[in-house]
Amino acid sequence: xxxxxxxxxxxxxxxxxxxxxxxxxxxxxxxxxxxxxxxxxxxxxxxxxxxxxxxxxxxxxxxxxxxxxxxxxxxxxxxxxxxxxxxxxxxxxxxxxxxxxxxxxxxxxxxxxxxxxxxxxxxxxxxxxxxxxxxxxxxxxxxxxxxxxxxxxxxxxxxxxxxxxxxxxxxxxxxxxxxxxxxxxxxxxxxxxxxxxxxxxxxxxxxxxxxxxxxxxxxxxxxxxxxxxxxxxxxxxxxxxxxxxxxxxxxxxxxxxxxxxxxxxxxxxxxxxxxxxxxxxxxxxxxxxxxxxxxxxxxxxxxxxxxxxxxxxxxxxxxxxxxxxxxxxxxxxxxxxxxxxxxxxxxxxxxxxxxxxxxxxxxxxxxxxx
Ligand SMILES: O=C(O)CCC(=O)C(=O)O
Ligand SMILES: [Fe+2]
Numbered sequence: 001x002x003x004x005x006x007x008x009x010x011x012x013x014x015x016x017x018x019x020x021x022x023x024x025x026x027x028x029x030x031x032x033x034x035x036x037x038x039x040x041x042x043x044x045x046x047x048x049x050x051x052x053x054x055x056x057x058x059x060x061x062x063x064x065x066x067x068x069x070x071x072x073x074x075x076x077x078x079x080x081x082x083x084x085x086x087x088x089x090x091x092x093x094x095x096x097x098x099x100x101x102x103x104x105x106x107x108x109x110x111x112x113x114x115x116x117x118x119x120x121x122x123x124x125x126x127x128x129x130x131x132x133x134x135x136x137x138x139x140x141x142x143x144x145x146x147x148x149x150x151x152x153x154x155x156x157x158x159x160x161x162x163x164x165x166x167x168x169x170x171x172x173x174x175x176x177x178x179x180x181x182x183x184x185x186x187x188x189x190x191x192x193x194x195x196x197x198x199x200x201x202x203x204x205x206x207x208x209x210x211x212x213x214x215x216x217x218x219x220x221x222x223x224x225x226x227x228x229x230x231x232x233x234x235x236x237x238x239x240x241x242x243x244x245x246x247x248x249x250x251x252x253x254x255x256x257x258x259x260x261x262x263x264x265x266x267x268x269x270x271x272x273x274x275x276x277x278x279x280x281x282x283x284x285x286x287x288x289x290x291x292x293x294x295x296x297x298x299x300x301x302x303x304x305x306x307x308x309x310x311x312x313x314x315x316x317x318x319x320x321x322x323x324x325x326x327x328x329x330x331x332x333x334x335x336x337x338x339x340x341x342x343x344x345x346x347x348x349x350x351x352x353x354x355x356x357x358x359x360x361x362x363x364x365x366x367x368x369x370x
Pocket of ligand 1: 195214219226234276277278
């Protein structure tokens with residue numbers, strides 16, 4: 001039998017590094033190569049992680065086992081899917097964000113608000129680890145096995161190691177505590193995202209968006225893995241004040257990790273869910289699209305999310321409070337579906353002043369930031 005040749009996806013040409021004087025944030029770095037050096041080495045990594053999570057809610061991850069080439073290949077596959085899937089097919093495979101609160105499929109440009117009267121210029125193609133749950137775009141067919149491999153490796157090797165470090169950092173007795181809540185074999189709303197930002201805002205739009213491509217937010221996730229890309233555009237807000245935004249530096253082959261609202265609730269705000277946004281880049285990087293890949297993680301559907309005071313002596317010593325009354329604690333599924341339904345659609349800022357807006361999602365509250 002002659003093996004079918006696998007087509008080459010269209011290469012996404014990334015923008016070159018900026019030479020402008022950009023104000024970059026200093027993030028801690030976790031070197032995952034040290035994970036295999038025994039319990040003491042893991043303890044040291046966990047302490048580094050605790051320091052990052054209690055201050056910035058963001059860190060760089062290096063030596064995680066996925067090569068720069070593998071990441072570039074995924075960006076190319078994502079770019080190809082987003083730019084070569086016919087419009088009719090994209091419509092048919094649109095993610096049921098409003099109907100079901102699920103990201104599985106395409107998010108078209110304009111689904112989110114970018115300002116009072118401006119719509120976003122961002123396309124996503126999202127895929128869940130069980131790809132059979134939905135029809136997938138025709139052009140992805142030849143690359144399905146490598147997409148599956150990328151997801152599986154990210155989930156079982158990268159995410160699981162991180163989750164063990166999180167458990168160690170909180171002195172939870174069972175190192176696999178969080179791993180068991182993110183069981184690969186069970187269902188949840190975890191998604192791999194290919195995301196392309198199109199630099200197509202008019203001068204009129206920019207007046208309203210103030211150059212923002214994605215507004216300030218915390219992720220709805222437990223953890224978010226952002227595969228680093230070279231455009232200076234992701235910004236993180238200092239936790240100490242509500243107005244200082246700094247750019248996140250590109251780490252070739254690295255992953256930028258941040259915690260989301262689920263981790264914030266698990267730790268009663270001891271671990272910060274980084275407040276971040278995406279801005280247009282500095283002058284010398286303007287006029288380019290930005291394509292990258294992400295892995296957004298959520299616990300299994302039936303996991304009830306509340307603060308882990310029983311499990312973690314660290315949280316007890318820190319004196320944190322329960323995030324929710326027991327009767328209000330949402331399951332991962334209720335939370336994720338409810339939050340995805342409203343993401344990017346909110347008109348709360350139209351009615352209020354200030355840098356933070358609050359919005360109810362079932363029994364819990366989410367926040368948006370300017
Ligand atoms: O594009 C980025 O770097 C971040 C995207 C993001 O924050 C999100 O999709 O939640
Ligand atoms: Fe985000």
